[in-house]
Structure formats: C-alpha cells, structure tokens
Amino acid sequence: MTTKFISATTGAESLLSANPSRRGFLAFAGGAASLLLVGCGADGNPAVSAKSGGAPVKGGTLKFAWLGAPESIDPQINSSFAGANFSNNIVDRLLFQDRDTGEFSPWLATKWEYNDDITEYTFTLREDVTFSDGTKFNATSVKNNLDQFFNGDEALGILPNGKSYLGPYQETQVVSDYVVKVRFSAPNASFLQLSAHSGTGNISFLADKTLKSSAEDRLKPENVISTGPFIVTEYVPKVRTVITRRNDYTWAPAALGHEGPAYLDKIEFITIPEASVRVGALQSGDVPAAFDILPTDEQVLTAQGFELTARINPGFTLGWQFNLSLAPTNDINVRRAIVAATDRPGFKKTLLSNSEGEAHSVLTDGVPGFADYSQGALKYDLDLAKKLLDDAGWQPGADGIRAKDGVKLQLKGTGNILVPDARVTYEATQAALKSIGVEVEIVFDPRNIPAEQLTAEYHLANINRGRNDVAVLNTQLNPDRGNGAVIPADFPDRARIVKTFDALDTATGAAQAPLAKAVQDLIHEELVLVDPQFQTSQVAAAKGVQNIYLDGADRLLFLTTWVGGK
Amino acid sequence: MRLTTASGLDALDATTPSAPPRRRFGVLHPVVAQPGLVLAVLVILLAVAFCVIPGVFTWKDPYVPDTSAILAGPSAAQPFGTDRLGRDIYTRTVYGTVITLTATLLAVSIAFFIGTALGLVAGFVRGVVDLVLMRVVDVLLSVPGLLLTMVIVSALGYGTTNVAVAVGISSVANFARVMRAEVLKVTQADFVEAAASIGTHRLAILLRHVLPNSMSSVVALIPLQFGSSILAIAALGFLGFGAPPPQPEWGLLVAEGRDVLAVAPWISLFPGAVILSVVLASNRISRALQPERGL
Numbered sequence: 055m056t057t058k059f060i061s062a063t064t065g066a067e068s069l070l071s072a073n074p075s076r077r078g079f080l081a082f083a084g085g086a087a088s089l090l091l092v093g094c095g096a097d098g099n100p101a102v103s104a105k106s107g108g109a110p111v112k113g114g115t116l117k118f119a120w121l122g123a124p125e126s127i128d129p130q131i132n133s134s135f136a137g138a139n140f141s142n143n144i145v146d147r148l149l150f151q152d153r154d155t156g157e158f159s160p161w162l163a164t165k166w167e168y169n170d171d172i173t174e175y176t177f178t179l180r181e182d183v184t185f186s187d188g189t190k191f192n193a194t195s196v197k198n199n200l201d202q203f204f205n206g207d208e209a210l211g212i213l214p215n216g217k218s219y220l221g222p223y224q225e226t227q228v229v230s231d232y233v234v235k236v237r238f239s240a241p242n243a244s245f246l247q248l249s250a251h252s253g254t255g256n257i258s259f260l261a262d263k264t265l266k267s268s269a270e271d272r273l274k275p276e277n278v279i280s281t282g283p284f285i286v287t288e289y290v291p292k293v294r295t296v297i298t299r300r301n302d303y304t305w306a307p308a309a310l311g312h313e314g315p316a317y318l319d320k321i322e323f324i325t326i327p328e329a330s331v332r333v334g335a336l337q338s339g340d341v342p343a344a345f346d347i348l349p350t351d352e353q354v355l356t357a358q359g360f361e362l363t364a365r366i367n368p369g370f371t372l373g374w375q376f377n378l379s380l381a382p383t384n385d386i387n388v389r390r391a392i393v394a395a396t397d398r399p400g401f402k403k404t405l406l407s408n409s410e411g412e413a414h415s416v417l418t419d420g421v422p423g424f425a426d427y428s429q430g431a432l433k434y435d436l437d438l439a440k441k442l443l444d445d446a447g448w449q450p451g452a453d454g455i456r457a458k459d460g461v462k463l464q465l466k467g468t469g470n471i472l473v474p475d476a477r478v479t480y481e482a483t484q485a486a487l488k489s490i491g492v493e494v495e496i497v498f499d500p501r502n503i504p505a506e507q508l509t510a511e512y513h514l515a516n517i518n519r520g521r522n523d524v525a526v527l528n529t530q531l532n533p534d535r536g537n538g539a540v541i542p543a544d545f546p547d548r549a550r551i552v553k554t555f556d557a558l559d560t561a562t563g564a565a566q567a568p569l570a571k572a573v574q575d576l577i578h579e580e581l582v583l584v585d586p587q588f589q590t591s592q593v594a595a596a597k598g599v600q601n602i603y604l605d606g607a608d609r610l611l612f613l614t615t616w617v618g619g620k
Numbered sequence: 621m622r623l624t625t626a627s628g629l630d631a632l633d634a635t636t637p638s639a640p641p642r643r644r645f646g647v648l649h650p651v652v653a654q655p656g657l658v659l660a661v662l663v664i665l666l667a668v669a670f671c672v673i674p675g676v677f678t679w680k681d682p683y684v685p686d687t688s689a690i691l692a693g694p695s696a697a698q699p700f701g702t703d704r705l706g707r708d709i710y711t712r713t714v715y716g717t718v719i720t721l722t723a724t725l726l727a728v729s730i731a732f733f734i735g736t737a738l739g740l741v742a743g744f745v746r747g748v749v750d751l752v753l754m755r756v757v758d759v760l761l762s763v764p765g766l767l768l769t770m771v772i773v774s775a776l777g778y779g780t781t782n783v784a785v786a787v788g789i790s791s792v793a794n795f796a797r798v799m800r801a802e803v804l805k806v807t808q809a810d811f812v813e814a815a816a817s818i819g820t821h822r823l824a825i826l827l828r829h830v831l832p833n834s835m836s837s838v839v840a841l842i843p844l845q846f847g848s849s850i851l852a853i854a855a856l857g858f859l860g861f862g863a864p865p866p867q868p869e870w871g872l873l874v875a876e877g878r879d880v881l882a883v884a885p886w887i888s889l890f891p892g893a894v895i896l897s898v899v900l901a902s903n904r905i906s907r908a909l910q911p912e913r914g915l
Binding site: 329330333348350351353354400403404405469471474477478481482484485488489495496497498499 | 683684685687690704705706778860864865866878879880881882883
C-alpha cells in the first residue's frame with residue numbers, strides 16, 4: 055500500500071526563511087558599519103565575563119535580533135524558520151523529543167501508545183493544562199486542532215496547512231475528556247515524532263477562540279491563544295514580534311529539567327536581515343543576543359567574548375540531489391564519480407566553521423536511524439572518480455570536458471544562498487569536478503526557478519530539509535512522494551524502491567533502525583541519489599544571556615533562558 | 621580673458637601670468653598640466669591590458685582553489701590576499717576585467733547606438749515623432765536606473781549578457797536626450813539652412829551635416845556612461861543578477877567578501893578599489909572630452 059502526500063514539494067525546502075531584503079543595497083553600508091563596529095568592539099567594550107550556571111534570575115526583557123520574521127503569528131501557518139522559532143515559545147507539544155537521544159518523553163500527553171499497524175495513536179493528556187484565555191486544554195482541543203490543521207477552513211480562509219505533514223490522516227476520536235485517539239488510513243510511524251516536532255509542519259494547539267478566528271483576525275495578537283510559556287503580545291510584520299511570560303504556566307516538559315513559568319518577562323524578536331548589521335548590533339551592545347549568526351562570524355564573536363550556542367540542523371545534510379531523469383546524471387557512474395570527488399573531510403578541515411559538521415550520510419549524525427557512510431560510499435577519492443568516468447567511457451574532449459556519444463559532462467546545479475558556507479563548498483566541489491573533466495554551472499539563488507524547470511533542466515538540486523526523524527527521507531526522496539531525485543516512472547525495480555521507502559512508516563524506535571539503514575543503503579550504495587556536502591548548523595550568540603536552548607529540531611525554546619551575570 | 625579655446629594650457633597660463641617661457645617643455649605640458657588625466661588614461665589602458673593579455677599580469681589560475689592559503693592576507697605572493705577557497709584575489713580581479721569590461725562595452729554600445737539614433741530622428745523630424753519618442757525617453761528617465769535594469773534583467777533572465785543589455789537599455793535615454801538637444805542646435809545653424817536652400821536632400825543633410833556636427837557632446841558622454849555602466853554592472857553582479865560563481869566578475873568579487881568583511885576585508889576592498897579607480901578614471905576622461913562651454 056502506498057501513501058500519497060498531497061503537496062510534497064520537489065524543490066529544496068530551505069531551513070531558513072527566504073528574505074529578499076538580504077540582497078538589499080544596504081549591504082555596502084552595512085558592511086562598512088560592521089567594519090567600524092569591529093574596530094570599536096576590540097578596545098571599547100570589554101567583555102563582561104558571562105559565566106554559565108549560577109542561580110537563574112527571574113525577570114528582564116531579552117532583545118533578540120534575527121534574520122527573518124514570522125510571516126504570521128498563527129503557529130499553524132509558520133512554515134518559515136523564524137515563524138517556527140517564534141511560535142515554539144507560545145505553544146506546547148504532545149511529546150518532548152530529547153535532542154541528543156531522539157527519545158520521547160511526556161509533555162502535554164502523559165502517556166501514548168499505538169497499535170501494531172501504527173495506524174492508531176492513543177494519547178492520554180495532562181489534566182491541568184489551560185490556554186492563556188483560561189479555557190481547558192483537553193481531548194476535544196486536540197481533535198479540533200488536528201482537524202483544522204489537516205482540512206483547513208474555507209469559510210475562515212484557513213488553508214489545510216498540515217495536510218502534507220499529517221499524511222494519511224483519517225480522524226481524531228475523543229475517547230474521554232483527556233484521552234484521544236488519532237487514526238490514519240495507512241501506517242504512519244513518523245507521526246510520533248511529528249507530535250514532538252517544532253520545525254516546519256509542527257502541530258500547534260490553539261484555543262477554540264483562535265480556531266474560530268479568520269485568517270485575518272489571527273494576525274492580531276489577542277486572537278492567538280495557546281498553552282505555551284509565553285503569549286504573543288505585539289506583532290509588527292517584518293519588524294518586531296514581542297512575547298510575554300505566562301505566569302500560571304506549570305506544565306514544562308519534565309525532561310527539560312525546568313518547573314514553573316519561564317524566567318524572562320518578555321522577549322522582543324527584532325528583524326535585522328543583513329548579517330553584518332546584525333552582528334554589528336550585537337557588538338555595539340544594541341542587542342544582547344542574536345540568531346542566524348553566519349559561520350564566518352563565529353570566530354570573531356568568540357574572540358570578542360560572546361557565548362555561542364550552536365547545534366547541527368537535524369534532518370538532511372546539505373547537498374545535491376541527482377536528477378535521475380536527465381542525461382548525464384542518469385548514468386550511475388557519473389553520480390558515483392561526483393560523490394567521490396566531493397572532499398567532505400577536507401571541507402570540515404579547511405572551509406567549515408566549528409559548528410558545522412562533516413557529512414557522513416544523507417542524514418545528519420543526530421537523527422535516529424543515522425548510519426555512517428564516510429568510509430564507504432561517501433569516501434573522498436578523486437582518482438576513483440576519474441577511473442569511474444574513464445571506465446564508463448567518458449573521454450576527455452579537446453576542451454578538457456569529458457563526453458560520451460556526443461553528450462558532454464556539462465551539468466547544471468542549484469546552490470543555496472541562505473547558507474553562506476554552501477557557496478564555498480559547492481564552489482570547491484565544482485573546482486574538483488572541473489579538474490576531472492566535469493563542468494558544473496551553479497545557480498546560487500534558485501528561489502526564482504520554477505519546480506518544473508528544476509526537474510527538466512537541472513542535474514543537481516540543492517536540498518537541506520530539516521526534521522529530526524528519518525521520515526524526512528521518505529517525504530523527500532520516495533519516488534511516490536517528493537521524488538527529489540526525479541526517478542522516472544519506468545525506472546527498473548521502482549516498485550521495490552518505493553516499498554523500501556514506505557517501510558519507514560511501519561516501525562518506530564529501534565525497530566525502525568534497520569529500515570532506515572536499508573533506505574540509506576539504497577540512497578548511497580545502490581542508487582546514489584544524493585551528494586552530501588556538509589551538516590549545517592544554527593548559531594546564536596549572546597553576552598550576559600544564559601541557557602539559550604535549541605531543541606531537537608534546532609528551534610529556540612526560551613523557557614529556561616535568563617538574563618543576568620553582569 | 622579667453623578669446624580662443626579654453627584648453628588646459630591656456631587656463632594654466634591665465635592663472636599664472638608670470639610663468640616663465642616654457643616652450644622647451646612643450647612636449648611635457650599635458651602631463652604637467654593634467655596629471656590626473658594622464659593617470660586616468662593609464663588606469664584605463666591598464667584595465668584594457670588586463671582584458672587583452674591577463675596572462676602577462678598574473679601566472680595563477682583564477683579558478684583553482686588552494687587549501688594551503690585560505691583567507692591569507694595581502695602579501696608579496698598574493699598582493700590582494702586570498703578568498704575562502706584560497707584563490708588569489710588579484711588574479712581573479714585581473715581575469716574579471718574581461719567579464720566586466722566586455723559587458724560594459726556592450727552596454728555602452730547599445731545605449732550609444734539606440735540612444736543616438738532616437739535622438740537624431742526625434743530632433744530632426746520633430747512633430748509627433750519627436751513628441752512620442754521624447755515621452756518614452758521621459759518615462760525611461762523617470763524610473764531610477766538601477767531599478768529599471770533589475771526589472772529588465774528579471775524579464776530577460778540572469779547572466780552577464782542580459783545584465784549588459786539591461787544596463788544598455790536603461791541608459792538609452794541619456795544619449796537620446798543629449799543627441800536631440802545637439803541636433804536641435806545644429807539644425808538652426810546657418811550651414812544647415814544653406815544646404816537646405818540649395819536643395820540638398822533631407823537625408824543627406826541629416827547624415828552629412830547634422831549627424832557629424834552633433835556628435836561631440838554624445839562622444840563625451842561615452843566615457844561617463846562607461847563609468848556608470850561599470851558601476852551598474854558590478855552592482856547587479858553584487859546582487860547576484862550577473863555572472864554565476866565562480867566567475868570572477870568584479871561585483872561578484874566584492875559580494876563574496878561581504879560575509880567575511882570583519883575577518884578578511886581585503887576580499888571586498890581590493891576589487892572594490894579597482895572598480896572605484898576605473899570608474900573615476902573614465903569620469904575624468906569624460907570631463908576632458910567635454911566640448912568647450914560658454915562660447
């Protein structure tokens with residue numbers, strides 16, 4: 055049985071929000087300003103030694119600068135990076151996922167179980183949880199939210215935002231006041247992780263009043279009501295979003311080791327799109343903390359006494375998906391050669407920042423089910439790459455570019471403009487490929503390329519998709535879903551490939567590991583669907599701010615953060 | 621009191637009446653009097669030489685990364701320093717000249733030929749044709765230049781050639797305006813009326829008398845437009861509309877250093893300085909070419 059995802063996109067879904075103003079003319083000015091500020095910071099403002107630990111201090115406002123801005127304050131719409139980061143602080147999840155082990159623990163649900171087919175999940179909810187308008191959070195809340203997340207509400211102008219994430223969702227049944235059953239028409243193992251997920255496609259629970267508000271009304275903070283440790287109190291699109299502490303919050307996930315309300319009174323998210331200006335604001339003391347720190351600024355900020363909080367983005371490693379429908383990437387030897395010519399360990403040594411990691415698989419290291427291919431299919435070996443091409447009959451032409459039967463090894467690829475180091479690693483790979491007779495033209499800002507054109511013309515498509523679950527491979531690469539590698543309909547053994555991917559939905563936890571390994575074997579060894587470059591990271595920098603916490607999906611959770619130490 | 625042409629030499633003489641006899645230095649005069657202009661010409665010549673024979677100025681490869689010299693500062697071996705892949709910025713700047721200057725040449729040619737033709741027709745034919753053409757030119761002028769180019773590039777697609785075409789089209793108006801004004805002035809001249817009175821064909825008047833005599837201002841506009849086109853092309857390259865990496869287009873070189881401005885300012889500064897000097901130089905030459913005013 056196959057599961058159909060309605061809108062699994064083929065194009066790379068970026069982790070970071072697309073923000074056109076980054077290309078603004080202010081760049082020159084910003085750059086100059088940053089230079090000046092660096093000069094000041096060195097001698098002007100000695101670093102206050104901000105030691106971690108000590109007793110947390112209650113109170114205070116945190117000004118937090120970042121790249122993007124939530125496109126809406128409705129947590130169910132927030133598919134952008136900034137949106138998910140902001141809303142993570144005003145909502146709670148059913149389950150909490152440990153960011154290191156991937157294990158689940160109670161949050162809004164105290165108990166959960168699923169049937170053998172993994173088509174039916176039963177959650178037992180906490181009974182003391184209230185929305186910030188005083189109404190109770192119960193089984194009906196879960197049902198109403200899931201229903202609207204999946205179906206949308208045409209009359210209110212609410213889109214079916216969760217349709218592609220909930221997959222084969224059938225219905226939610228209220229068993230009793232605090233017991234709820236979620237049913238699927240096909241196995242959906244990844245729903246367990248989705249119930250703890252805080253990144254794109256997360257499930258947020260909103261009060262009845264919000265669910266009955268129109269899309270337009272949900273832009274007003276007073277209409278956005280949830281159960282989280284903070285309440286949104288001010289929203290100026292693309293400028294500022296303010297959240298304020300909820301004093302009666304007592305249902306923090308036990309695994310976080312925190313009880314009661316948050317420490318901070320208020321958090322002001324301020325949008326500063328230009329990286330150098332953002333870092334400048336940090337260095338000048340305008341803001342004590344900033345997010346979306348570029349890898350290139352890590353060293354400078356560390357040297358200036360800032361504390362960095364960094365984590366690898368769980369999910370896909372950043373890299374290229376091959377297009378299997380286009381010549382010459384339909385030749386597996388070409389794909390193998392490109393993978394062998396990518397110097398992943400070399401990138402980590404010379405190009406990447408401390409927080410970024412070497413790619414060992416299509417999955418990042420922390421994702422449950424990850425297997426390491428760095429010594430196998432992903433080993434860097436330029437001679438092997440050459441030999442593969444030679445043996446496959448790709449002969450160097452007069453211009454140094456290899457060709458076979460009139461087809462030249464000239465490829466088109468997309469890059470990623472939002473992750474700065476993607477540019478450097480892609481260019482290094484491009485140069486390495488050039489040296490073995492493969493020419494790659496890279497469009498570094500693929501946001502204007504329509505999806506059809508991507509699949510019709512591009513041999514290499516950038517991908518970095520976030521989710522701390524192996525399900526991300528299924529969504530993106532399963533030929534019956536995202537089909538990111540554009541596997542043609544008449545591909546040999548296609549049915550078996552689909553089956554291998556679909557199997558991921560039929561098991562969880564330890565039982566899923568061999569299935570995840572089988573899918574990664576398929577991706578790296580048998581078919582060679584991707585050429586991973588490196589593991590991207592999220593970095594926050596701060597001075598005098600303690601416990602900035604990046605959760606399992608690398609989204610910010612300010613429950614345990616406090617200001618002080620001066 | 622200036623009765624003859626206001627050349628630099630005369631101007632100098634006028635301000636220094638007691639200057640010693642200088643006939644024996646005659647050959648050196650332009651250099652002494654206008655060192656800025658000479659420098660400007662030298663800069664442009666050097667840029668052209670970068671274009672034609674880049675191999676003479678550097679022996680390195682602008683594309684090959686060197687992991688042993690990543691983000692190295694300026695030194696004797698790498699006068700402009702290296703970038704994040706260890707590529708020599710100086711070499712990349714030299715090789716980038718070809719891309720930027722060729723695009724500039726294309727842009728200026730488009731603007732010059734189309735603009736001049738429009739201005740000539742509008743100024744000579746007058747009437748409705750003039751009215752329509754000049755209103756179109758007014759529209760072009762009313763939209764900020766860079767915005768207009770970006771709109772055109774978005775329509776044409778990214779790439780150096782498209783950027784050059786866009787920059788060219790958006791500066792058509794400048795040439796058209798100047799050309800029309802000159803044509804209007806020249807058509808009033810006695811010799812044109814004389815030619816008409818002896819029955820010369822209108823087309824012959826246009827091509828033989830009006831066109832050559834209206835060119836001087838437009839020609840002076842070329843270097844000026846050259847400078848601003850370099851800026852526009854580099855700006856679009858900076859914004860990512862132009863040549864795709866790893867091509868060493870000047871604007872792209874500046875953009876590449878943007879994220880590491882704090883740690884490696886040379887990546888942006890040196891190519892930026894090169895852009896600045898070439899633009900300044902072409903502006904200086906344009907000023908020298910401007911026909912005398914106030915006569």
